Amino acid sequence: MTTLSERILGAPAGQYVDRPVDRAYVHDGTGVLTLEAWRALGGGEIAFPDRDYVLFDHIIPANTSTTADLQHELRTFACGVGMHFSDIGDGICHQLMGEGTALPGEIIVGADSHTCTLGAFGAFATGVGATDMAVIWASGSTWFQVPETIGIFLSGRLTGHTEAKDLALTYVSRLGMDGATYRALEFIGDGTAHLSMDSRMTLCNLAVETGAKTGLCYADAVTATYIQAFGEIVSPQPHPSCRYEQELDFELEDIVPVLAIPPRVDTLLPVSDRCGLPLDQVFIGTCTNGRYEDLSRFASIVRGKKVRVRTIVAPASRTVLEEATRTGILSEILAAGCTVIPPGCGPCLGAHMGVIGEGEVCLSTANRNFRNRMGVGGEIYLSSVSTAAASALAGEIALPGGDE
Amino acid sequence: MRVEGHAVCLPPDIDTDLIIAGRYLRTKDRSIWGTHVFEDLDPSLAGRLHESVIIAGKNFGCGSSREQAAVALKEAGVVCIIAPSFARIFFRNAINRGLPLAQADLSCHEGEQVVIDFSKGTVTVGPLTKEIPPLSPRMLEILADGGLVEHWRKRK
Ligand code: SF4
Numbered sequence: 001m002t003t004l005s006e007r008i009l010g011a012p013a014g015q016y017v018d019r020p021v022d023r024a025y026v027h028d029g030t031g032v033l034t035l036e037a038w039r040a041l042g043g044g045e046i047a048f049p050d051r052d053y054v055l056f057d058h059i060i061p062a063n064t065s066t067t068a069d070l071q072h073e074l075r076t077f078a079c080g081v082g083m084h085f086s087d088i089g090d091g092i093c094h095q096l097m098g099e100g101t102a103l104p105g106e107i108i109v110g111a112d113s114h115t116c117t118l119g120a121f122g123a124f125a126t127g128v129g130a131t132d133m134a135v136i137w138a139s140g141s142t143w144f145q146v147p148e149t150i151g152i153f154l155s156g157r158l159t160g161h162t163e164a165k166d167l168a169l170t171y172v173s174r175l176g177m178d179g180a181t182y183r184a185l186e187f188i189g190d191g192t193a194h195l196s197m198d199s200r201m202t203l204c205n206l207a208v209e210t211g212a213k214t215g216l217c218y219a220d221a222v223t224a225t226y227i228q229a230f231g232e233i234v235s236p237q238p239h240p241s242c243r244y245e246q247e248l249d250f251e252l253e254d255i256v257p258v259l260a261i262p263p264r265v266d267t268l269l270p271v272s273d274r275c276g277l278p279l280d281q282v283f284i285g286t287c288t289n290g291r292y293e294d295l296s297r298f299a300s301i302v303r304g305k306k307v308r309v310r311t312i313v314a315p316a317s318r319t320v321l322e323e324a325t326r327t328g329i330l331s332e333i334l335a336a337g338c339t340v341i342p343p344g345c346g347p348c349l350g351a352h353m354g355v356i357g358e359g360e361v362c363l364s365t366a367n368r369n370f371r372n373r374m375g376v377g378g379e380i381y382l383s384s385v386s387t388a389a390a391s392a393l394a395g396e397i398a399l400p401g402g403d404e
Numbered sequence: 405m406r407v408e409g410h411a412v413c414l415p416p417d418i419d420t421d422l423i424i425a426g427r428y429l430r431t432k433d434r435s436i437w438g439t440h441v442f443e444d445l446d447p448s449l450a451g452r453l454h455e456s457v458i459i460a461g462k463n464f465g466c467g468s469s470r471e472q473a474a475v476a477l478k479e480a481g482v483v484c485i486i487a488p489s490f491a492r493i494f495f496r497n498a499i500n501r502g503l504p505l506a507q508a509d510l511s512c513h514e515g516e517q518v519v520i521d522f523s524k525g526t527v528t529v530g531p532l533t534k535e536i537p538p539l540s541p542r543m544l545e546i547l548a549d550g551g552l553v554e555h556w557r558k559r560k
Contacts, residue, residue, distance in 0.1 A: 016540065029429055033471055036432065040553045042560065059430065067430045113469040113493055129471035129497035131552045138556070143542070177417055178463035182492055211466060211491055264417070349426040370421040370467060372444040 001240040003149040004216050005184040008105055008124040013148045013245075020141040022106035022123075025053035027093045028060065028067075029349075030111035030130055031074045037134035046081045047140035053086070054078035055096055057344040060088035063352040091317025091343040094118065094287040098201055099319055100230025104219035104237055109136060114287050114367065115214075116207040120200035121227070122219035122237045124184075127208065147184040147213045150175070151244035154191025156252040161400035163297070164199035165289055165365065165384035167255050168206040173268040174248060181211030188239060191252045192217055197226040198293035205288045206367055209265045257400055259363075260382035263371040271387050274397045280360035282307070282392040283374075284338075284385060285314030286348045289365035292320045294385045299329035301389035301400070302336035308395030311338040312354050314346035338392070350374040363391050405522040405548060407504060409457040409483045411529065412449070413512035416461025420494065423465070423473040437472050438479030454481035457520065459512035462487060465494025474498040484520050486510055486527060486536075499543045502551035506536045522547070 003013070011017045026034050031054050046052065054074060062068035078085045086096055093110060094117040102108055104122035109115065111133040118125035128142065136142050152171060158164070171185075185207050187200070195203065200217045207215030217223075218239045227234050257271040284290070284298050295315060313333055315321040321343050324330040334340060347354025348366045350373050356362045358377030365388050369380035383391070386400035421444075428440045442449040458464075458477070464487040465473060474497040477485070485498065488509040498505050506520050508527055519528040525538050539547070549555040 016542070030469060030471070032430075032432070037553060041556050064430070070430060070432070111469055113467065127469040127493050129469055129474070129493055129500060131471060131500040132496055135552060135556055177466055178489055178491070181463065181489055211463060213492060351426040351429065368419075368421070368467065370419045372425060373421050376425075376444065 001242040003184065003242045003244070004122065004186055004218060004237065005124055005147055005149055005214070008107060009144055009146045011146045013146050015146050016143055017146060018141055018143050019107055021051065021109050021136055023051055023053065023097065023101065023108045024133065024136045025055060025093055025097060026111040026133055027058050028056040028071050028074065029058040030133070032070045033130035034111055034133045034137070035074055035077055037131045038137050041134055041138055044138065046083070046137050049082040051140065052083040052137060053097065054083050055086040055090065055093040056088050057092045058349060059352050060342060060344045088344070089318060089342045091319070092287045092290065092345055095291065095316040099317060100227060100232060103227065103232060104223065104234050109133070109142060113208045114205055116212065117201050117205040117287055119204040119207065119214045119216040120197060121223060122217060124214060124216070126214045145182070147182055148245040149184045149186050150180055151247045152185055152187050153189040153247060153249045154187060154252055155189050155249070156191055157194050158252045158255060161386045162255045162257055163384040163386060164195060164202040166258050167250065167252065168203050169258050169260050169265070169268055169382065170255055171248065171250065172206050172209045173266045175210040177209065177264060177266045178211040183212050183245065185210070185212050185215040186244070187215065187217045191250070193220060193222070196293060197222060198291040201291065202288055209367060257384060257387050259387070259397070260369055262369045262379040262381060265367065265369060265382065271383065271397065271399050275399055277397040278361065279309045279363050279391060279396055281356055281362040282309055282311040282388050283347050283354065283362055283364040283366065284311070284388055285316065285346055286366040287316060288367045289385050290314055290316030290320065292323050294365065295320065295324050295333065296329055297385045298389045299332045301386060302393060303332045305336055305393055307337045307392040309392055311392045312341055312347060313338045314341045315343045317343050347374055363388055363397060405504070405544070406519065407483045408517065408519040409455045411459050411512055411514060411516045411518050412452060412456045413514050414458055414460040417463045417466055418460055419467035420465060420470050420473040421467055424470065424476040429470060429472055434475055434479050437476035441476040441480045450480050456482050457518040458482055458485040459510050459518070460485065460487040462489045464490050466491040469493045471497045471501065474501040474503055478503045486518070486520070499546055500552035502547060504547050508534055508536050510534065
């Protein structure tokens with residue numbers, strides 16, 4: 001039987017295909033270069049403006065006049081040609097596309113490597129560069145090589161203080177930073193069925209850190225219920241057993257809280273091995289871990305206490321922020337001494353707010369700990385939200401649940 | 405198609421943040437990218453890239469989708485990159501920007517002259533000639549036209 005990628009792309013692995021895309025999106029970073037490339041193509045008509053999205057999330061609000069000018073130009077263009085436009089503060093592109101827009105079975109391309117996040121909905125979602133995107137604006141389609149698929153079998157349930165993020169970092173380290181290059185990952189098994197959509201997005205988000213084209217979960221009842229809340233009716237995707245190029249098994253009970261050690265996402269240590277490492281900053285957010293589930297988990301740990309290190313919290317979207325306000329967890333996060341910043345990427349890419357200094361150590365819930373990513377000479381450890389929360393309270397790396 | 409240049413050796417898993425850091429992305433002045441390419445890896449590297457062939461370890465170009473990485477390398481004068489494997493978005497971006505890539509696992513000696521012949525499917529370093537897997541016909545067409553923009557304009 002065919003894999004989900006083969007089914008959505010309609011051809012066997014290895015074949016090159018040209019396909020119309022259902023949704024195409026850029027953000028304020030990649031959109032500028034896309035617009036430039038589109039103009040170089042000769043401009044003309046945008047093939048399907050209603051399938052194109054421009055979402056501002058990377059450097060918001062603008063930090064310099066140059067950024068402001070570039071954003072002004074892109075905003076004016078997007079609105080002028082009738083693309084969907086989302087301005088500063090609405091949220092991170094992948095999160096927004098995951099709030100009722102991305103649907104099972106769709107082909108989705110984004111000018112950002114973490115577009116694979118949307119595979120959580122049973123879509124074929126992958127990142128492209130600016131020039132590819134410019135051609136998609138102009139033509140509505142692009143080429144793909146249908147990927148081979150690595151099947152990731154999850155069984156059982158996560159226990160104690162482990163989260164989908166620990167599982168995600170664990171599979172990345174098992175595969176390595178190029179272990180799935182040109183491949184797709186499919187997450188299957190009863191362990192997947194128990195995961196919320198927020199958790200599945202976290203799981204698929206890290207697929208690109210193995211070099212994968214995308215990570216996919218089959219749409220099921222959990223997917224349908226989630227999407228129904230946004231007014232769309234979808235049916236589950238049946239998953240017959242299919243041929244995988246490689247298979248990996250994970251018993252979710254065996255997953256423990258882990259840290260990705262700088263500067264590689266695939267170098268892991270159990271949190272217990274680094275307890276006591278002093279921190280200069282803790283960052284909760286990003287397209288990996290800035291969803292409501294994450295903020296709520298964070299709040300439940302810091303509630304009624306005070307953080308001992310500067311702690312930045314960035315909700316992944318306005319909807320997440322509004323929900324956190326409505327339920328009161330935002331007040332708890334503020335009362336614990338955290339700094340809450342507008343929905344968006346925040347410090348993740350080291351280009352504006354929350355940059356770390358030379359020699360500083362940040363514990364972040366993001367997906368990349370590359371050298372200098374959050375600031376020249378700084379180091380980034382990656383962890384789950386629970387580990388980040390426990391560490392924020394301790395002012396040093398700490399095991400989640402340790403103070404109970 | 406045939407390109408040649410002097411070898412510049414790089415380790416495996418070079419990510420796009422290392423090629424061009426996030427702090428330099430917000431501009432349209434591409435000469436900035438050429439000047440600051442690899443700055444966080446070795447600030448002296450940018451000056452040595454003119455007419456160079458990068459010979460790197462596996463997984464070159466992993467990380468973000470930023471096309472500025474491919475543009476920066478081209479701006480700095482890199483004529484080809486050889487590595488055992490490339491991250492896929494970077495691979496597409498480089499071809500789309502008219503920067504050829506060759507898949508091969510070579511031992512690298514700084515400064516040695518390297519010749520890549522895409523028509524014959526070979527790479528030659530000093531006395532040694534090695535076969536490289538062919539690029540798809542579409543990629544060769546894009547490269548021959550000088551990039552995807554030029555390719556598109558020609559076909560339209
Ligand atoms: S949150 Fe970080 S990883 Fe996610 S899209 Fe923004 S910059 Fe990229």
